[in-house]
Amino acid sequence: MLNPPARHPASRLALVIAIVALVAATAALTAVLVGPGTGLPMMGGSHGTGMMGGSYGTGFVPGTAASPRVIRVTAGPGYGFSPSTISVARGETVTFLVTTMGPTAHEFMVGPAGAVAADQAGTPEITDVAMMQTKSLTFTFDGPGPYAFACHATGHYEAGMRGVITLAG
DSSP: OOOOOOOOHHHHHHHHHHHHHHHHHHHHHHHHHBOTTTOSBOBTBOSSSOOBTTBOOTTOOOOOSSSOEEEEEEEOSSSOEESSEEEEETTOEEEEEEEEOSSSOEEEEEEEHHHHHTTOTTSOEEEEEOBTOEEEEEEEOOSSOOEEEEOOSTTTTTTTOEEEEEEEO
16 A cells, blocks of 8 residues: 655645635735625726716716715736726816736826826826735816826836726716
């Protein structure tokens, strides 16, 4: 009769650590994609406004300076944003919650499309959003547009890491 291979405590520990990391990552991703207590997908949406990424739903109320609408944006993994197209109301104030998924740090710049494309100094941005980190930026869409958002970390914009903001109303 053959003896079973010896089990090493180090390999068991590595397996346990890997499982715990996977569970933690799954929980964190769920928190980003699903609004707290709503059971509704929140990526690109807002808390109870009926706005899901691109089209207005019944009961939509634009964000104001006193009460901005929250839009969750995921940066990565890789060189993309989700959602890549966002609709806002003219004059609306929005707080973007940007979370990086994956090991590469990203930036999030938002504003007039020309300024964003040119990585113009003074255009609102958040930098160094590391893996599983969330940072916020609040912006009011009070100009004529067009508007955009992008990541200008080295090579990211060139790889296609940008998005479009459409104005309604």
